[in-house]
Amino acid sequence: MRRWRLPLATGIAVLLIGVALVLALVPSGAEQTLAAARLQTALCMVWHIAIACFGTGFPLLMLLADGHARRAAASATNAASCWNTQAALARPDNCGAVQLARLWDHAFAVLFAAGAVSGTVLSFTLGMLWPGLFAKFGDLFGVPFTFESLAFFSEAIALGFWMYGRGKISPAAHRAAGIALAISGVCSAVFVVCANGWMNTPGGFRLEAGVLQDVNLSEVMFNAAALPEAVHMVLAALLVTGWVVAAAHALALLRRPQSALHRQGMLIALGFAALLTPVQLLAGDMLTRFIATNEPAKFAAAEALLHSGPNAPLAIGGVVIDGELRGAIEIPSGLSLLLHGDSSEPVAGLDSIPVDQQPAVGPVHLAFQVMVACGAVLLLAAALHGWVRWRGHLHQRRMLQLVVVCGVLAVLAMEAGWMVTELGRQPWVVRGYLRTSEAVTTQQGLLPGLLVVIVVFAALSAALVHALRSVVADAEKPQ
DSSP states (O other), X not given: OGGGHHHHHXXXXXXXXXXXXXXXXXXXXXXXXXXXXXXXXXXXXXXHHHHHHHHHHHHHXXXXXXXXXXXXXXXXXXXXXXXXXXXXXXXXXXXXXXXHHHHHHHHHHHHHHHHHHHHHHHHHHHHHHOHHHHHHHHHHHHHHHHHHHHHHHHHHHHHHHHHHOTTTSOHXXXXXXXXXXXXXXXXXXXXXXXXXXXXXXXXXXXXXXXXXXXXXXHHHHTOTTHHHHHHHHHHHHHHHHHHHHHHXXXXXXXXXXXXHHHHHHHHHHHHHHHHHHHHHHHXXXXXXXXXXXXXXXXXXXXXXXXXXXXXXXXXXXXXXXXTEEESOEEETTHHHHHHHSOTTSOBOOGGGSOGGGOOOHHHHHHHHHHHHHHHHHHXXXXXXXXXXHHHTOTTOHHHHHHHHHHHHXXXXXXXXXXXXXXXXXXXEEETTTEEHXXXXXXXXXXXXXXHHHHHHHHHHHHHHHHHHHHHHHHHHSOO
8 A cells, every 4th residue: 555655645636736726717607618628728738748748858868778778788798688687687787777778668658658648638628629729720730730640650659669679679670669769759749839839820821701721731830930849849858858857766866875777867867958958048049039029929928028118128037916017026128138139129018919819917927937947947957967977976965856856847847838838829729810719619517527637637647656656666676
């Protein structure tokens, strides 16, 4: 029963959070259908995206671990025993890397299965709750999702060869399966982001009397927002994978400081995450500049810029109360300087957007600030990692604790970024063409279904935690 305590606690926490959100955000009366549909979609996306990140990032880590393991196995007295004999896995001098590679393979298989389940729930949620979107734009919106499905199938096939082909196919073929797995994972994320980018910057069609005309599918796929969003999201997935995996091994090292398995795992994952963190900073700046030009309402809400004009200040923190930003630290002309390099250049604020087309500035600004703050901490942690590793004190307890915190912050930053993307587009589901209220189903009584979905994700969370703990426990057992 003891081994079920953490899984049960996780499931109960997810259940309580879901019920609390229902009580706080779903009113009774005419607005219940829209609010329940939005909340169910949001909960499905929050859970699925957190798991789907590993489908993009983990294969790259697995390739790194596999290469390290093969080099270690080649240096062993009997190289074949490292892969074929369980007893050899207990030899950290040459086969501990093999133990890590197998651990990551099995952990990824569990995460991949969980992502497939949550992705199925999300697909049904989108189709059932937002018929207006697919009725009007299904011919366009479905294109990137078709390619995403093909990428997912390719990833599943490659995973099969990777998991069950080890020792049965040649090393080159096995490595090719791993490369195909990694490419498919990245492509899957890119195609989903292409769909989201099109919703933010729709193009490739013309509407005439509500009928699609002059459809250009390549412009739909490779819309204006696709590249900056895809780069930012793929890097976010890689960072979530790197920081979370490093955090898991750091947490284990706090309990077992001498574990060669967890030491190697943290070194590989942490180095991977630390190298990519400053790159993500550049990608985030590129995307922010794109949003400022192409999605002014989202940008103004994210920055809580309520008034247009030159010398636009940069607000750090603060909350919007009664139409005013309060408690923020404002850097005079900071926003104008960041965007244009000239304080006299004007920046469009929310007052330049019609009131009925403005997003809710409070939640968008808060999410943006959380994302930036988490990213800043991750950047500092990456720099500290380089310095500490250079000094040779990487496994000090405080450094391990910081890595554990950074694993949580990486997920929080990614989820906050998606909140900016989705809430910042409101009240549109397809910006400028279809409002969210027009796309939602007309069916009533969505609340019971929402509660069922919350229960399903609570149970899935508990099962996932239990499965991952079992995988780690098996890897830690003396062979």
